Amino acid sequence: MKTVLRIIAAGHGVTLQDGGRFGYLRYGVTPAGPMDPLAFATANQAVGVPPDAVAIEVSLGGVELTVDGGPISLAIAGGTFRLQLDGNELPMPAVVRLAPPQRLAIRAGAAGAWCYVAVAGRIDVAPMLGSVATHTRSRLGGLSGRALEANDVLPLTSPFLVEPAIAIIVAPWLERAGDTIRVLLGPQNDYFTADQMAAFLQGPWTLSARSDRMAYLLGGQPLRHAKGFNIVSDGIAVGAIQVPGNGQPMVLMADRQPTGGYPKIANVIGADVGRLAQLRPGAQFRFLSVTIEEAVAARRAESQALAEPLILTPLRRTDLSSEFLLGLNLIDGIIDAER
Amino acid sequence: MNSTPPRLLDAGEAALVVEFGSEVDQVTNERVLALDRALATLTLPGLRETVPTYRSLMIHYDPVLLDRSRLVDVVRGIENAAPILPCAPNHLWTIPCCYDPELGEDITAVAAMTGLSTDRIVALHAGTTYRVYMYGFAPGFCYLGGLPRELVVSRRPTPRPPHPPNTILLGGGLTLITTFAMPTGWWLLGRTPERMFAPTREPKFLVDVGDALRFAPVNRLTFDALEARAENSEIVSKRERLR
Numbered sequence: 159m160k161t162v163l164r165i166i167a168a169g170h171g172v173t174l175q176d177g178g179r180f181g182y183l184r185y186g187v188t189p190a191g192p193m194d195p196l197a198f199a200t201a202n203q204a205v206g207v208p209p210d211a212v213a214i215e216v217s218l219g220g221v222e223l224t225v226d227g228g229p230i231s232l233a234i235a236g237g238t239f240r241l242q243l244d245g246n247e248l249p250m251p252a253v254v255r256l257a258p259p260q261r262l263a264i265r266a267g268a269a270g271a272w273c274y275v276a277v278a279g280r281i282d283v284a285p286m287l288g289s290v291a292t293h294t295r296s297r298l299g300g301l302s303g304r305a306l307e308a309n310d311v312l313p314l315t316s317p318f319l320v321e322p323a324i325a326i327i328v329a330p331w332l333e334r335a336g337d338t339i340r341v342l343l344g345p346q347n348d349y350f351t352a353d354q355m356a357a358f359l360q361g362p363w364t365l366s367a368r369s370d371r372m373a374y375l376l377g378g379q380p381l382r383h384a385k386g387f388n389i390v391s392d393g394i395a396v397g398a399i400q401v402p403g404n405g406q407p408m409v410l411m412a413d414r415q416p417t418g419g420y421p422k423i424a425n426v427i428g429a430d431v432g433r434l435a436q437l438r439p440g441a442q443f444r445f446l447s448v449t450i451e452e453a454v455a456a457r458r459a460e461s462q463a464l465a466e467p468l469i470l471t472p473l474r475r476t477d478l479s480s481e482f483l484l485g486l487n488l489i490d491g492i493i494d495a496e497r
Numbered sequence: 498m499n500s501t502p503p504r505l506l507d508a509g510e511a512a513l514v515v516e517f518g519s520e521v522d523q524v525t526n527e528r529v530l531a532l533d534r535a536l537a538t539l540t541l542p543g544l545r546e547t548v549p550t551y552r553s554l555m556i557h558y559d560p561v562l563l564d565r566s567r568l569v570d571v572v573r574g575i576e577n578a579a580p581i582l583p584c585a586p587n588h589l590w591t592i593p594c595c596y597d598p599e600l601g602e603d604i605t606a607v608a609a610m611t612g613l614s615t616d617r618i619v620a621l622h623a624g625t626t627y628r629v630y631m632y633g634f635a636p637g638f639c640y641l642g643g644l645p646r647e648l649v650v651s652r653r654p655t656p657r658p659p660h661p662p663n664t665i666l667l668g669g670g671l672t673l674i675t676t677f678a679m680p681t682g683w684w685l686l687g688r689t690p691e692r693m694f695a696p697t698r699e700p701k702f703l704v705d706v707g708d709a710l711r712f713a714p715v716n717r718l719t720f721d722a723l724e725a726r727a728e729n730s731e732i733v734s735k736r737e738r739l740r
């Protein structure tokens with residue numbers, strides 16, 4: 159029997175993502191890809207698959223899944239979600255072994271807005287325009303261009319098992335406070351006067367509940383444009399901060415359009431896009447202006463974090479919550495690897 | 498030929514905007530495409546992809562692999578090397594378009610705004626050779642420049658619910674071929690049976706930026722016949738090689 163992942167339940171906005179759909183930006187195609195690229199790559203690396211392999215992006219809506227066929231190894235990273243294996247709490251980020259008929263439930267936890275479920279093996283879904291990244295608005299990627307739903311089945315090619323079977327992923331780089339988000343000013347900062355630039359950096363800004371994979375909308379004192387808010391459309395990079403007519407900035411995220419027509423006051427640096435993505439509606443933060451050299455150094459530091467093999471620490475009994483330990487008495491043998 | 502050096506602007510540390518102007522015009526767009534073509538001939542590790550728009554080229558790059566100063570030198574080198582010659586289009590496309598009010602429901606509203614008859618609107622819209630300025634907004638949405646002045650109308654006061662796929666829109670001094678159903682602030686002028694984007698066909702995106710394009714009016718019967726063929730993955734437009 160072929161091994162498949164089966165979705166038991168999925169909240170709104172749980173999607174398949176890979177590194178993103180690149181090479182078609184010039185044709186109006188949205189890149190999509192993970193909201194928190196570093197957490198996504200960490201999860202993939204923890205199970206030894208390429209950093210841009212297909213994984214499940216879990217929203218605050220959560221997901222519950224099981225496996226049919228053989229046992230599989232999964233890695234879960236990104237934010238601090240609540241992880242339960244047949245009702246037993248596990249810490250995050252973690253490598254987990256899932257065998258039929260066990261169920262893994264992932265629900266919004268203490269912090270973070272997105273987490274990733276990577277699979278030791280390959281989620282076998284046909285790419286569209288070279289990528290499996292789901293963009294629901296243009297119906298590209300994933301399963302027929304849509305988010306995952308209950309009863310969806312994801313076939314796995316060449317699944318393998320990771321040791322230790324249950325382990326904590328040592329990834330201190332995912333512990334990122336999000337109250338300051340670094341930006342490079344421009345490219346259209348000349349559409350704002352000096353006092354409005356100061357107001358932009360002063361903030362504070364509050365993340366709106368209407369935010370989604372396309373844009374994070376910010377609430378705060380509206381910004382005023384010095385020379386109107388219509389520009390001739392030009393390119394949009396990930397993290398671009400557009401200021402539309404109402405003066406409320408929006409940060410363009412993974413599902414951005416490749417071009418747009420509002421002035422862009424600044425751009426979140428690459429290393430902080432994932433940190434921003436992990437904030438929840440209602441979170442308050444400020445922007446900090448940095449130089450391009452600082453932005454490149456931060457990006458380089460991020461890529462070095464994943465240059466070495468990840469350390470997986472087998473779960474010790476002291477790491478486990480009392481709920482987990484209670485559960486262990488009922489399903490003996492679940493943490494073989496540490497014996 | 499206007500050869501003012503372009504402005505170089507950073508959009509974060511992984512995208513450089515080379516801006517040739519702030520308006521929509523053919524000379525500016527030709528300079529954008531000339532730089533785009535010159536970059537495409539180079540092998541520059543760390544250069545990811547480029548996005549030409551009306552008046553600027555966005556260069557996406559990996560700053561860990563490609564230093565900004567090196568990229569800037571390359572761009573300046575291309576701009577200084579030779580006078581920019583007009584980029585003649587490679588192809589002329591003739592795209593069928595049905596202007597029947599059933600498919601172009603706003604043609605009478607456009608007639609009222611412009612004071613032209615609907616026949617005159619069709620004659621003007623289909624009697625013009627356009628230039629493909631850029632793709633944008635959604636996969637395969639194709640922005641065309643060169644609209645006759647008589648057809649320049651302001652946008653709708655408020656956006657309307659999604660138009661059908663493959664609608665031809667008019668607004669903001671441009672005309673636009675769509676692919677997906679999307680809400681719009683533009684006017685619905687007609688519909689083409691052609692698929693500007695078909696993910697399982699080659700080419701997936703029918704036309705290239707910089708190509709020339711005309712519309713050929715077809716009646717409703719012809720539209721329905723062509724629609725059936727296009728539904729079967731056939732290209733129903735005509736392509737002529739110009740050079």
